[in-house]
Amino acid sequence: MVPAKEVMVGVDMGGTSLRALVVNAQNEILAIEKTPTNVALKPEGLIRELALMVEDVVRSVGLRKSQLRAVSIGAPGAVDPEHGVVYHAPNLAGWDEVPLGAMLGKLLRVPVFVENDVNVGVAGEHALGAGQGTQELVGIFVGTGIGGGIISRGQLYLGSRGAAAEVGHMIVQVDGPLCGCGSHGCIEALASRTAMERDVREAIRAGQKSCVLKLMEERGKDRMTSSIIQRAIRKGDPVMRKVMKRAQYFLGMAVASVVNLLDPECVVMGGGIAERLGEYFVAPIRKTAYENFLRRHDADRVKIVPGSLGDNAGPLGAVVLARKRLEK
Amino acid sequence: MVPAKEVMVGVDMGGTSLRALVVNAQNEILAIEKTPTNVALKPEGLIRELALMVEDVVRSVGLRKSQLRAVSIGAPGAVDPEHGVVYHAPNLAGWDEVPLGAMLGKLLRVPVFVENDVNVGVAGEHALGAGQGTQELVGIFVGTGIGGGIISRGQLYLGSRGAAAEVGHMIVQVDGPLCGCGSHGCIEALASRTAMERDVREAIRAGQKSCVLKLMEERGKDRMTSSIIQRAIRKGDPVMRKVMKRAQYFLGMAVASVVNLLDPECVVMGGGIAERLGEYFVAPIRKTAYENFLRRHDADRVKIVPGSLGDNAGPLGAVVLARKRLEK
Numbered sequence: 001m002v003p004a005k006e007v008m009v010g011v012d013m014g015g016t017s018l019r020a021l022v023v024n025a026q027n028e029i030l031a032i033e034k035t036p037t038n039v040a041l042k043p044e045g046l047i048r049e050l051a052l053m054v055e056d057v058v059r060s061v062g063l064r065k066s067q068l069r070a071v072s073i074g075a076p077g078a079v080d081p082e083h084g085v086v087y088h089a090p091n092l093a094g095w096d097e098v099p100l101g102a103m104l105g106k107l108l109r110v111p112v113f114v115e116n117d118v119n120v121g122v123a124g125e126h127a128l129g130a131g132q133g134t135q136e137l138v139g140i141f142v143g144t145g146i147g148g149g150i151i152s153r154g155q156l157y158l159g160s161r162g163a164a165a166e167v168g169h170m171i172v173q174v175d176g177p178l179c180g181c182g183s184h185g186c187i188e189a190l191a192s193r194t195a196m197e198r199d200v201r202e203a204i205r206a207g208q209k210s211c212v213l214k215l216m217e218e219r220g221k222d223r224m225t226s227s228i229i230q231r232a233i234r235k236g237d238p239v240m241r242k243v244m245k246r247a248q249y250f251l252g253m254a255v256a257s258v259v260n261l262l263d264p265e266c267v268v269m270g271g272g273i274a275e276r277l278g279e280y281f282v283a284p285i286r287k288t289a290y291e292n293f294l295r296r297h298d299a300d301r302v303k304i305v306p307g308s309l310g311d312n313a314g315p316l317g318a319v320v321l322a323r324k325r326l327e328k
Numbered sequence: 329m330v331p332a333k334e335v336m337v338g339v340d341m342g343g344t345s346l347r348a349l350v351v352n353a354q355n356e357i358l359a360i361e362k363t364p365t366n367v368a369l370k371p372e373g374l375i376r377e378l379a380l381m382v383e384d385v386v387r388s389v390g391l392r393k394s395q396l397r398a399v400s401i402g403a404p405g406a407v408d409p410e411h412g413v414v415y416h417a418p419n420l421a422g423w424d425e426v427p428l429g430a431m432l433g434k435l436l437r438v439p440v441f442v443e444n445d446v447n448v449g450v451a452g453e454h455a456l457g458a459g460q461g462t463q464e465l466v467g468i469f470v471g472t473g474i475g476g477g478i479i480s481r482g483q484l485y486l487g488s489r490g491a492a493a494e495v496g497h498m499i500v501q502v503d504g505p506l507c508g509c510g511s512h513g514c515i516e517a518l519a520s521r522t523a524m525e526r527d528v529r530e531a532i533r534a535g536q537k538s539c540v541l542k543l544m545e546e547r548g549k550d551r552m553t554s555s556i557i558q559r560a561i562r563k564g565d566p567v568m569r570k571v572m573k574r575a576q577y578f579l580g581m582a583v584a585s586v587v588n589l590l591d592p593e594c595v596v597m598g599g600g601i602a603e604r605l606g607e608y609f610v611a612p613i614r615k616t617a618y619e620n621f622l623r624r625h626d627a628d629r630v631k632i633v634p635g636s637l638g639d640n641a642g643p644l645g646a647v648v649l650a651r652k653r654l655e656k
Contacts, residue, residue: 136488150589152480159591160464161629169588169622173502174581183584183620253502256511260497261478261589263487292511294497301489 007063008322009054010315011073012117015039015091018050020057021315027128029312033057043098051107065108072113072322074120074314075100080162081321084114091144113322117314119156119165121307122149124317125268129309136264139307140167140255141271143226145180146188150262156321168192172253187254191247193273197224199243210239226272233277245284252288259302260294270307282306335391336650337382338643339401340445343367343419346378348385349643355456357640361385371426379435393436400441400650402448402642403428408490409649412442419472441650445642447484447493449635450477452645453596457637464592467635468495469599470579471554473508474516478590484649496520500581515582519575521601525552527571538567554600561605573612580616587630588622598635610634 006025011018015037022031033053038046050073055065077089084101105112115123122131122139131137137151148167150157158164168188169181176185177195189195200212212224212232221228232240255267267289269282286304293299307313334353339346343365350359361381366374378401383393405417412429433440443451450459450467459465465479476495478485486492496516497509504513505523517523532538540552540560549556560568583595595617597610614632621627635641 134488148589152485157480157590160462160593161591161623161626163623164589164591166588166622170498170585171500171581171620174500174578181622183622250502253499257498257585258589260494261476261492261586263489263492265488292499294494294509294511295489295491298489 005067005069007058007061007067008069008319009058009071010120010317010319010322011050011054011071012120012311012314012318013037013050013073013075014117015076015089018053019311019315020053021312021319022057022061022063023316023319027316027319029316030061031057032312033060037092039093042094043092043100044103046092047098047100047103048107050104054104054108065110068108068110070111070113070322070326071104071108072115072120072318073100073104074117074318075114076117079114079116081113081115084112086114111322111326113318113325115318115321118147119149119158120315120317120321121147121270121313122151122165122268122317123156123321124309124313124315125270125307126151126317127320128316129313130268130305130307131266134265136262137266137268138165138167138258138262138264139268139270140251140258142192142251142269142273143271144192144194146192151264167254167258170254170257172250172257187250190250191254193224193226193229196229196243196247199246200224200239203239203243208239211235211237212240226276229273230276233280244281248281248284249288252285253292255285255289255304256292259289264302266303266305268305268307270313274306275310278306333395333397335386335389335395336397336647337386337399338448338645338647338650339378339382339399340448340639340642340646341365341378341401341403342445343404343417346381347639347643348381349640349647350385350389350391351644351647355644355647357644358389359385360640361388365420367421370422371420371428372431374420375426375428375431376435378432382432382436393438396436396438398439398441398650398654399432399436400443400448400643400646401428401432402445402646403442404445407442407444409441409443412440414442439650439654441646441653443646443649446475447477447486448643448645448649449475449598449641450479450493450596450645451484451649452637452641452643453598453635454479454645455648456644457641458596458633458635459594462593464590465594465596466493466495466586466590466592467596467598468579468583468586470520470597470601471599472520472522474520479592495582495586498582498585500578500585515578518578519582521552521554521557524557524571524575527574528552528567531567531571536567539563539565540568554604557601558604561608572609576609576612577616580613581620583613583617583632584620587617592630594631594633596633596635598641602634603638606634 078087089095101112139149141147146168150165169186173185179186179189290299406415417423429440467477469475474496478493501513507514507517618627
């Protein structure tokens with residue numbers, strides 16, 4: 001029997017899917033539930049779905065929602081953790097200044113915390129994953145975009161405007177491709193999954209042979225997902241391999257820049273590609289980074305590793321951060 | 329009459345000149361002494377010169393060295409502040425693993441502190457200069473190279489190996505010119521005084537008209553110093569202006585990267601060029617940076633300003649850091 005009021009639910013609210021974990025006081029996962037995000041719903045509707053999902057996953061371990069200590073959500077976009085407000089979520093239509101914490105709290109009648117989705121992922125890898133035991137850590141999550149988080153002196157570093165750790169918008173090639181942010185040559189515009197897909201499609205248009213589009217068709221995907229990338233790499237697709245190699249080079253240079261600036265103990269590479277490809281993805285990034293650190297004689301004191309928690313990093317980190325807030 | 333045991337001496341030990349300040353408990357400057365660095369001397373000889381200089385500047389305010397609270401030195405290169413050791417100073421021949429603190433302390437019989445020269449400059453601007461009152465600050469010093477310092481939560485941030493804040497080795501153009509560190513496209517290789525001189529000489533070799541070499545000859549300089557840059561800009565030299573504009577653009581992009589990563593309250597641009605040209609130097613850097621922040625709606629909450637202490641930033645910062653160490 002799980003002691004009541006020790007159990008928390010961590011949620012990752014993504015543009016593609018919702019993921020909820022029930023976690024005990026030792027941060028062990030008791031249950032996992034996952035469902036596609038119904039993006040057609042307005043915020044109120046999606047929040048009702050979230051409430052039902054939380055009740056459901058809690059019931060699956062034999063508890064009632066009233067026995068929950070708290071719910072903590074990693075939400076995309078600009079988030080105000082102090083007030084539980086999602087200011088703007090680019091992947092969720094209509095999510096502008098939504099008081100997610102208050103609204104979900106009213107439905108569930110438990111404390112609800114809201115944090116940025118990348119920050120919770122980094123906090124998870126720091127507390128329970130590949131970055132355990134470090135005081136200074138940088139997390140880099142490569143997906144549709146490239147997000148990041150900084151742990152300094154053991155705590156999330158948010159910056160003076162709460163705008164820190166935008167690793168994806170480090171500029172590594174001032175005359176490089178246009179980024180979604182309006183600048184040129186941000187690492188996100190060179191090495192995100194979106195950038196890789198652009199480069200693959202360009203190579204195919206230029207007449208290079210690749211199985212990527214066929215794989216996407218077979219799997220019914222209109223985007224080059226991490227699983228498509230993994231399959232294409234396994235098949236030895238030359239275009240995919242070349243594009244991946246280039247992205248890894250740019251990521252290695254970005255990691256070198258970050259390390260020259262912050263000198264962390266550990267850089268955790270997270271996100272779908274890192275999760276699926278692991279060391280195959282990270283090894284070339286590490287090599288390029290080590291070769292371009294200013295201080296090379298003890299380069300290997302800076303660990304560069306894939307995340308170890310996969311999709312659970314976010315919900316687990318959300319729980320860890322909520323626990324810290326409750327202890328304050 | 330100055331109360332004894334409250335007075336400290338701050339020293340900037342540069343490859344070109346030594347600068348010593350006598351400072352009272354309110355961090356007011358009571359006396360300044362400056363002398364060229366005799367680079368022909370071995371470490372022992374230079375440390376003896378430092379000792380004489382300290383005695384001299386203290387005597388000039390009517391005190392004896394025994395009445396000093398401490399001496400604090402900003403030294404170039406890799407420094408271990410805990411043990412007062414200069415590990416390696418690229419601009420000073422023979423300075424490898426020199427126990428500067430212990431050696432000078434033995435001669436003067438007062439506590440001697442040793443810090444990195446860029447860190448003391450940033451600490452000075454933070455405590456007493458353009459960055460006063462901020463908790464999160466980045467200092468960028470443009471000179472022969474480009475150095476930097478990070479203040480986080482009000483304190484110098486040193487990183488896990490003591491190798492943090494190497495702003496000069498942020499990579500902003502992966503296929504850019506070779507840097508002294510062996511990488512390509514570091515901001516130091518694009519916008520330091522050395523990089524600007526390289527670009528000016530290249531333009532002149534390519535047949536462009538410029539007065540820079542003539543100015544250097546007239547003033548007996550074999551390097552393009554900050555004063556030469558200032559004169560050439562004032563004369564409207566087209567090559568100098570074009571090279572400066574390009575350097576400012578790259579610096580603006582580097583500042584954007586730093587701010588996207590660290591979101592400080594303030595970026596202080598220091599060093600000889602910033603000191604001489606002030607707002608003329610910083611305004612275009614600020615403009616480019618603001619245009620390339622990820623978060624632009626409140627870009628101007630991040631102040632980007634020239635340093636206000638000039639050559640005194642280092643010695644004053646050295647004193648401020650020594651005071652913190654004495655209080656511990």
